[in-house]
Amino acid sequence: MSSRTELTAWQALEAHARDMQNKHMSDLFDEDDLRFAKFSLKSPNILLDYSKNLITEDTRKALIDLAEACDVESLRDKMFAGEKINRTEDRAVLHVALRDRTGEPLEADGDDVRAQVKHELERMRSLVAQVRGGDWRGYTGKPMTDVVSIGIGGSNLGPLMVTEALSGYSDGSLNVHYVSNIDGFQIAQTLRDLDPETTLFVVASKTFTTLETMTNASSAETWFLDKAKDKSFINRHFIAVSSNRPKAMEFGVAEENIFDMWDWVGGRFSLWSAIGLPIALNLGMEIFEELLEGAFEMDQHFLTEPLSKNAPVMLALMGVWNNNFLGRKAHALLPYDQCLHRLPAYMQQAEMESNGKSVNWSGERIDYSSVPLIWGEVGINGQHAFYQCLHQGTQIVPADFIGSVEPTVAVKGHHDALMANFFAQSEAMMRGISADQVREELSAKGMGSERIEEIVNHKVHEGNRPTNTILLQKVDARSLGSLIAMYEHKIFVQGIIWEVHSFDQWGVELGKVLANGILAELAPDAEVGAGHDASTRNLIEYYKKAR
Ligand code: F6P
Secondary structure, three states, X not given: OOHHHHOHHHHHHHHHHHHHOOOOHHHHHHHOOOHHHHOEEEEOOEEEEOOOOOOOHHHHHHHHXXXXXXXXXXXXHHHHHOOOXXXXXXXXXXXXXXXXXXXXXXXXOOEEHHHHHHHHHHHHHHHXXXXXXXXXXXXXOOEOOEEEEEOOHHHOHHHHHHHHHOHHHXXXXXXXXXXXXXXXXXXXXXXXXXXXXXXXXEEEOXXXXXXXHHHHXXXXXXXXXXXXXXXXXXXXXXXXXXXXXXXXXXXXXXXXXXXEOOOOOOHHHXXXXXXXXXXXXXXXXXXXXXXXXXXXXXXXXXXXXXXXXXXXXXXXXXXXXXXXXXXXXXXXEEEOXXXXXXXXXXXXXXXXXXXXXXXXXXXXXXXXXXXOEEEXXXXXXXXXXXXXXXXXXXXXXXXXXXXXXXXXOOOOOHHHHHHHHHHHHHXXXXXXXXXXXXXXXXXXXXXXXXXXXXXXXXXXXXXXXXXXXXXXXXXXHHHHXXXXXXXXXXXXXXXXXXXXXXXXXXXXXXXXXXXXXXXXXXXXXXXXXXXXXXXXXXXXXXXXXXX
């Protein structure tokens, strides 16, 4: 047995879950007028309502006992203090330092983190002002019109998601495009209508070795030199963001055009660093810094609020409750805001790359679930696609509903209609509709009893499906910063409770290594290695013959 399941707090929750299984949330609401007040909280820029979970005050207390037994608070403090809590990679975890506004000294591995962050932010300000102000000139003397960000995973998903989320605030002075896929279609389509004379590339890669990014960067360079001819012009058109300066320089990026990243920032937590440069180029540095401010506010909340009033902690604990004690193995993210349409994809990496692990801190296999499958889509579109399954399917999938009081762009009649759906869906998932209610409804419509009995079971909706409601005033830079930071800390807390290492990602390495080997075998004269399994070998041979 692993240590977590041996905890008294864990076992108390297992026993409590057996009692709760037979309860219905609808009754819990009917019995307690104060349920919303008890199970919702205000955090910076966000109202979190977690009352539509199958919980009582005893559940919350038992979950907090578990968080305490797992030392959540002391590990949180260690993270903020720059201790090497990423033990498998022997690194500090300091994305919070990237948005820290206190100015207090902070060291990691003997380096003055605060000074490093300040310096790179200053360089970002200067570059953004030059490019956006038209002072940064290309090789023919023209100002930039387009930025192409080349990166993948954490070097793409965050900046892309934020750029989309805040697109309503763009002044349109610089177009930003994102290329991540090694499928040549994406870069070809992106470059088709661009002009090398006015295009600035930002090659974002922490390692500067990622195959997809390097291949796309080389194609971008070829496209650029096709017209510019002279390699010395690259320094007006290529910027790099990386923790591997030598590799970026080897690629041909001028030293002064390289922005630093550090080992203490994980890729999926890096949008706050110069990895966020495309955001700042698109929206301006002021908006980027608002984003940092919003995240900082959430960091302070996470650091100082007691666990029961702490939004990331309660969000994490609801997830643990649903996953580990009620057996829910998936979790949906449902933004009711078109601007947040990339949020589920971004959170998939953040949550699943962080906590998709199956051994604990001692390297022993865990005997409980770590992260559930995270998936989702813009909620209102999902209603007409997969919500049927959320309402009546055999799997119960807890969901986060994310919406805003004010729309980014007000078009008469739209926002209330959107939000009516937002409120209705989670109410329906919680309350459901019983057989008797269905009978009553159909009979009121004049349906005969024989026909009613034929269809009644098909219309019954059991309800009791858990949801969290996350309400922002508006999707703007500040609230988005808070929202992302809230989820980052949720992931951190869950990683502690599951006792998994949230800040490495060694699972993705095997596929990368095999892909590099297979790439060599795809050369026309190369042999396909006998070491492959029969399926892989035959597929590769089929591909080589058929192409
Ligand atoms: O998918 C694995 C991964 O290592 C991610 O963690 C990372 O965000 C992504 O690849 C890109 O890595 P890099 O920034 O080094 O190109």
